[in-house]
Amino acid sequence: MPMGVAQAIEKLQRSFFLGDGLEKRNVHLVDWASICKSKRGSGLGVGRIxxxxxxxxxxxxxxxxxxxxxxxxxxxxxxxxxxxxxxxxxxxxxxxxxxxxxxxxxxxxxxxxxxxxxxxxxKVVVGNGERARLWTDLLWDSIPLKSAFPRIFALAAIKDGLVKDYGKWIRSK
Known part of the structure; x- marks a missing residue:
């Protein structure tokens, strides 16, 4: 939503809740930030657009x-x-x-x-490996693997490959 549209909607909300009219402004007994707080936070739960x-x-x-x-x-x-x-x-x-x-x-x-x-x-869930890209989707300490291990990434033959392209998981009984 464009900023101007959000500001116009919020202005209408403020005038409704705070009782402002076109010609006269009322004294505000509660500030707008308190009205926007959640109901658990002792507000009205209106929220910001x-x-x-x-x-x-x-x-x-x-x-x-x-x-x-x-x-x-x-x-x-x-x-x-x-x-x-x-x-x-x-x-x-x-x-x-x-x-x-x-x-x-x-x-x-x-x-x-x-x-x-x-x-x-x-979070990325690998599953069967058909949708997760190994070097970009999987993270190590909040960093993609290609950035966490740049030397190994440089050696990789498949740079944009899926997890399934690098092998297969076989469960042993």
Whole structure:
């Protein structure tokens, strides 16, 4: 959501909850930050529009990794030449990218608080190895394997391979 739209919606919410009219402003008995707090935090649970927008975008990032063959993921993968089996939304959006994908990319900026929450909360599950990329999806101490072990990565024959490309797990009885 564009910043201007979020500010306009929040202004309407403030005027509704704080009782401001077009001609007259009332004395505010409670500040806006208290109204936005959760109900458990002794607020009204209204929440901030930009925070809700970030959480909805984060849910789309989660769905991007979970859903293998959804239409919206297929469209994005086709438009930006991505693998539909990809788990992570870790690619750089070109300047010609839509506002939607640029907003999702902004969640991953290293300086943002949201980026650290996404890195902490989203974990790759290898499963049968058909969707997880060994060097970029798997992490060692919050760092992709290719950055954690650059000398081994330089020797790897398959740099963008899936986990299944490197071997097979056979359970012994």
């Amino acid at each position: 930009l925070d809700k927008n970030k959480s909805l975008l984060a849910k789309l990032v989660w769905r991007f990794g979970r859903e293998v063959s959804s239409l919206w993921k297929g469209v994005i993968c086709a438009k930006y030449d991505l693998s539909e089996k990809g788990l992570r939304w870790d690619w750089k959006v070109p300047n010609s990218g839509s506002f939607f994908v640029k907003a999702i990319q902004s969640l991953f900026e290293t300086s943002s608080e949201t980026a650290s929450l996404l890195q902490e909360g989203l």
